[in-house]
Amino acid sequence: MQEKWSHRADLAEAAITDRHARRVWGIPGTNLAVVGWPSTTKDELFFHWHYWWQAHYLDCQIDATKRRSTKKRKRRIKETMRGIRIRNLRGWTVNRYYDDKSWLALAVGRWLSSSKHKGLRALERNIYDGIDTLTGVLPWRTNETFYNVPTNGPAAIMMARAGRVDKARELTDWVFDHLINQDGLVMDGMRMRMHGPELVPVIHPYCQGVMMGACLEIADHLLSENSDEAYTYISRARELVDAVERHLASPEGILNTHTDGGDGGLFKGILARYLADVATRLPGDSSLSDNTRRKAARIVTASATSLWNRRVEIDGLPVFASNWTEDARVPSLSTSVGTIRGAVLGSTVPERDLSVQLSGWMLLEAAARVAAADL
Template identity: 25%
Template sequence: MIFRRAVALALSLFASATLCPAQAPSKEASQRAQLGVEALQQWYVPKMGLYRTTGWWNSANAITAITDYMRLTGSKKYTGVLANTYKQAQITIPKEQRTDAKKELTGFPGFLNNYYDDEGWWALAWIDAYDLTHDARYLTMARSIFDDMAASWDDTCSGGIWWSKDKKYKNAIANELFFSVAAHLASRVYSADGQKYADWAAKEWKWFYMSGMINGDHLVNDGLTIDAGTGKCSNNKKTIWTYNQGVLIGALAEWSRTGGGADILTHARQIADAAVAHFSDKAGVIHEPCEPNCGADGIQFKGIFVRNLRDLNNIAAEPVTGKAIAANAEAIWTKNRTSQNTFGTVWSGPITTPDAGTQSSALDALNAAITLEK
């Protein structure tokens, strides 16, 4: 009973935090995001339900970006895209039959593949789709994906899930996504399973906090090194990426809604403030360490960071966060936009060749600006 009351309160907070009266949508920001979505859809392949020029997990983030746009503006224009992707992206196409240039465009049944982080992105995409449409099949899919992720938890490093089914690396992003999916499901599943997800979220956060991946500067490194002799695990001190900060911030923000503890938002705020300071230039524009050549993965990271920064700001607004969102959305529009309303990797410019990954990443920031006060 206590848990159900907590869920009811969480959903109430969720509804108000998503778009509260004090943060009415900016018409200009909405129009910019609309043009960004329209440009993004030029890369959409209906037959596959995926996006040309980018990868499998990136397509999940593109779906999240257009879903967020609809949820924030009240549009329902692309709900058919969600339904189509749900159906078509579960179809695996033999490599010799794939038509994209790199012959990589294919789907996976149940949105399950060899990488648990890929699965986490799709689970969050379908939770977002459920929030928009209230179509139960999307939530059911997210729960199915979560079960596959949870099955990889073991005692190596005293807990945590693996990055892939090869079980060679325990890292930040897979565990952050596992935490985030658990926290989101805990506030959306009304059955007894809701407590199961809450228990998983609490267990994952406790493990992650003790794992050492959050360094002394309140920033998250990429993962853990496992000592071959002792089996002891420690922070591998590898690259500090924007999305590792973002996904954890978003997970903590969501977990704070379901009674995660009084210190949850404090941790989220510490990481957010440290990340904004670490990645921003003098104009407040965020840069990835790999710029301008970030490959197929790194181009997606900044948008994920700003998307989750928005989620935190919706719960615990702070001038630093709002200023960061506004500065990056403005830079994208004024310094990183082509005449076709497409966006490159470096948000402060100059414009690099846009693709579906760079477009959906920038769209995350444009979406985030929608809920800022005029």
């Protein structure tokens, strides 16, 4: 089973490498992924900059390398980190959006140590310094009064991994205190208006995932200190998996929220990444934790099976559907991705978007990890 999912993840990697991987402006020793395939000239020139998509492209490369390390994979990781720095023009920190920067810090932090890499150290410091003194959490972007989970979730994971567990707990506790709906799902965020706080109750798959991830990292640290407070975060992770199974998955366990392309193309893949973390890392010997691990593994495997069975193949390599319960469509150049109010909208045929294909790759890497754990 492990070999099957590993092979499928390899094919997803090969498809993105073949169709999307390019040097930045022809500069040797660089690599980024063009945002659409078939691609336009503007895509090939990285005319529009999709910072957080590239962070997830890097994260997928790290998944593949940790699963099976090769010199070629390690070289491409180095080239991608350099490509992001060059295309961002002034290092990694120049970006108004704290969610974008947190995603990159998470990916790079899996590969490098901030104590040894000044670029990562500067990026982490930039994110810490962005915490709002009034609310105690991060805004979505600079000079903004919108505080959301897609920013504070990955930032909390980053902070916990970097040893700033108290601050990670503050961000995570704020989310659980303010942004859990009646179904037990994590809502998008909260805007501070003149008349007071205003909820943004939209449910995004990746919000569930990052809060699972934050709870896991915090619980690990607290358990290492023999603190009973760890069980609060273990319980929260279990409750989120239950809510996802009830409200965001089909009876067969397939993640079935329709996210289309653009930024939304990444949302289910991110949730699958952290479901795999729960399946393989959730602490506890109780029947509750055992059941949660099995649920998380079932959702990942069922979703990956559906994704794979509904792919189309072009030149022997897969193209994945944006919606995992539907057949994939052959992408075309009909309409390319565009940006509105800070969000990237998808192509007319979402399968064209890098985000959708990265999400498929993420899911298959998650399935490979679950299979390796033999759950």
